[in-house]
Amino acid sequence: MTAHASKEISGRNARMQVTTYAYPWDLVRLGVERTLRQMADDGVDAIDLAATYHPIDALSPRGGVDLFTIARGAVFFPARTERYGRIRPHLHDPEICKAWPETARLAGTLGLQLNAWTITLYQPWIRDAHPDCARVLPSGDRSGAGVCPANEDVREFLVALCEDVVDQFGVSLVRLENIVPIFDFDWLRPRVLVQIPPLARTLLNLCFCNSCTQKAAAAGLDAARLRRVVNEAINAEIAEGKPSAKAAALADDAALHLFAEHYARSSTELVSAIASRIKGKARVSVNASASYAPLLGTAADEALMAEFIASADQIALHPGNPRNKSIAEIAARAAPPREVSALIPLVRAAASGGPALEARISRSEAMVEAAAGMGASELSLYNYGLLRERDIPEFVAWLRRTYP
């Protein structure tokens, strides 16, 4: 980035807020107080501590090399189970959950804001315990890992969980991760050997679980017919490996459009329910990568995105998402304008962060430049415990020099 461009950006924005994602298991292993103190010394403003998490095999190079592995995800703070409904939080080890109260006690004294990084729908333990909560593909197959934002029990659980963590620990922001489903985002060991054209991908995002089909019925939609035409289009697209005539016919199917809009709004409604419950106590951040533009057209898709962004206080950009510019513009047009944040994965090794990450990531510095150019006022560095001790301070120092 040129000095001129840098100055222009820094002139537009206040001091860039820098947060870092962190795992409770890393804090416990490395020492909560010592690690928080180091974060503050490194120039970090806030910690995004995982309140819930999905399956992971995470290698930390700090304090010796350490592998943390969890197969089906869990809740990582001492949730008060009596507050919950049918879905009771599946708590991880009490020793790891203890990171939360200790962090909450110390963060403020060290000048660190505390955020609750909350994985929302990618919670296989919920899917295992309550298969009816799973998203259901148009083919009728249940997702092996993800649950549906339209499901009332899922909603009740996430609202209760966010309120619980906010009430207990006084967090500033609840960072809701991936509350808008993408059909294969949460697959483990995916094997997809055929091309899936863009419209087929969009259609595969649709959910036909009981909650979704009942909502459709209540709106006078024939979900069985929609499922049939959607499947025909998906199968035609995959068979031909390119846009098909069957798929093109969906452009005029008003009922299908309505069904897709209902589904997209399920996520917005869930965010609104959470925001309403914690209003005045904590802010809400969301991210979104899914697009229904191939089905609904750009104008309708952007209108849905505007509703979604308006339901939260902050929108987080994801590196490589082709919609980032549009999302940032919608956030700027909202009344009041919504804050823009950006995830910055500090990947210091090629080809080791999982295929989705690999495909999208260029240099972290370039991602910062792009995010700042879109008006981001906050950067969230991924991930404190997964990086060497020098990586974060070096990067933050570069940030402060470039965006004083």
Place this chain on the structure above:
Amino acid sequence: MRVTTYTYPWDLARLGVERTLAQMAADGINAVDLAATYHPIDTVSPRGGFSLFSDARGAVYFPARTERYGRIKPHMHSPEQCAVWPEAARHAGKFGLTFNAWTITLFQPWIRDAHPDCARVLPSGDRSGSGVCAANADLREYLGILSEDVADQFDIDLVRLEGVISPMYDLDWLRPRVLVPVSPLARTLLNLCFCGACTGKAAAAGIDAERLRRFVMEAIITEIEEGQTDASADRAARVNADPELRAFAAQYVQSSVDLVRAVRARLGGKARISTNAGTPFPQLLGQEAEDALLAQFVDAADQIALHPANPHGNRRVVAINSGMAAPRELSMLFARIQAPGAAGSAHAAGNAAEQLALDLQEAAERQVDEVTLYAYALIREQDAADFITAVRKAFP
């Protein structure tokens, strides 16, 4: 050229066993490799309409007779899925299809969940979340019984043992997150296992496993902290010069050879055995020691499976094989991946047609006897037909 195809029981169950086997035969396929066990997976099949199959921790997919097993009892999938095996066995012969048991060996998270002591253990002391160790006696007993069980029940030609040794420490990680550079030396050392079985064997051989663990961890930590620098070569030389460490690494590979041998002994000629041959420690072992271990792999099996993405390793294995008194049959995997980046495989990159041509050339140069198509129901009907045509053209 014999053409076989990997196949999942869940796809046969959905598409119809008899109908699908008939189609395979009509396509010109000679043998079906039906999964007897499988690891976690989310597969998309485009056949018979889009279908997703999802399994979180792996399972056994044939009706295993649990009373035959020891401490590790097979965790079977649903009876509907397991019913595919007897039906496929009944129909395969009439279509002229040979029948193989595709058997995932160490990437079996359900075993790790039920018996955490069977897990591989990293030098850091952390247990793998998914993989079990070939040195574990219970695991070895289990795989021997399982292979015999499937061979006794079904008229199979070959037990295809997949992954008897992990070529890299993180192969079976789910949702891996490694953000820092792990140098080749660190990767090599992370492949070592310090589970109870491995350290017990080391002790029996007079090897101080605890010293080795400390030594190895120091090297790993330094490599990751400093990255690959000029000092790495000296560090690698120090590591490679430690005779105890070399013996410990060789012992780890030997465990996988012994596992193949144990399965072979248990089968007692009821079915042939196919395995991969490789070690994750080429620099540490040195070429002579590694070749000796590769020769043992070759000797332990009836068939060696090559991977087209490993031309260097293939050349060595083929050379070792050709020097055997009775050279083993060679097979090569072909993955017809149409969607780069979607399969989680480095092999997915590039144009599928160009890649197929390169892979067929590799197969011709290695003089393989068999090509194995991954995976019948995960590709479109036309893709399978195109593959067979290309193979028949390359090997008339």
